Amino acid sequence: MGAPNRTPAEQGDALAEAIAVIRELHDTDAAGGVFLHHEHYPVRGAKRGPAPVQRPMPIWLGVLKPKGLRLVGSAADGWLPSFGRLEHGADSLDAGHAVVDDAARAVGREPRDIRRLLNVGPRDARPDTLADLATEHGVDTFVVVGDDEGLLAELGERIAPEVRAIVAERRAQRGVRAG
Template sequence: MTDYGHDLLFGTFVTPSAQSPQKVVDLAVTADRAGLDLVTFQDHPYQPAFLDTWTLISYAAARTSRVHLAGNVHSLPLRPPAMLARAVASLDRLSDGRIELGIGAGAFWDGIEAMGGRRLTAAQGVTALREAIGIIREVWDVSTRGGIHLDGEFYQVDGAKRGPEPAHDVPIWVGSYKPKMLELTGAYADGWLPTLEYIEGGLDSVPGINGRIDEAAAAAGRSPGDVRRLLNLMNVSFQPTSRALLNGPVDQWVEDLAGLVLEYGFSTFLIGGDDPAVAERFAAEVAPQVRELVARER
């Protein structure tokens, strides 16, 4: 059993379809009004069928009042880290502290390269992401005097000024699957943000993955609890009878999610499907019962 004791968060994983932009924004507004904690958006800047995710987050922040928003996850090769840090901090201040940061080393390299990004190997992606996390945190660190200097393999910053400071302590969540990236997550990140359907071996692999993250955290002088475990769940639906994980009646959803907390260490759940009725039911019927059940078990 692995439970890192984090508070539970519930939200959505939205497809930023350019064909129905108002529907996309309405999904964020629905989540905000329903009482969900997070709205996150896929980030594929090379995909012309999608809205630009950063522009969408900014617009959605202006249309909502309490829900937090994030990219899930931002494509680092097309989001220069110093600029991304300033954008996040700026919008966090404008939205009264409601912006989080999910980031990944990159995927779909043909599309990235076509848009002017640099194609990286898996090992290079790890190094680039580590450098980027350092730059982002340096930009936000206004308590340190002097400019920012990094002569990295992939990013160079020479005397850049610090700031603005975000309105709240913005966590950095990393989308990672392979061993070296998982070790980076444990050593440097504030959260692990995978999609269940992309985890090789599914839930059976999660204990081993948690162990790798925990070992890397300990080796870096951190606690395993410093790394929140988030989870995207794409194939979900409410059904009269049980069919699969998060495909069944409300009671099954509650049991499934409580098990993911208590047995696998996850504490943040982001559902796909882009269905406002499912999001509303998730907020009203599932989330409160999961919180209650987990509190009892803890």
């Protein structure tokens, strides 16, 4: 679609540059234009704005490899992998969180400020599974993929309330306060 072919290393570098460009363009409180001397996305005097409605606009990455996970920790606002693409399921989540956390600390960021999201398919959208992923593997937000109206209704009416109740009960048992 018109994008240049890049090696995997170049793809990671270009993604890091893209995050910097997005952040600068959305920083409408800064004076002057945006000037970035990047290899893949050089910017020479672009006008800032428009300001996003949600400020700052969160940038979530659905990366799986170590270089991408380090980028989440150092520059992004959230990690959003797809459960079905994790080679070792929840164990891959734990390993990924560790890489993100280490990268965040290395640049002076607080790991808990990085959202932990997860795309899950309809068959994984069960209260016990989601509660385990939340309480045992650090996921704070689930995105259930699909367009089945019955599943969407069930998510709102039964599944989400059950997950919240299970998570609250487990946290209470551990002495963890909500929030």
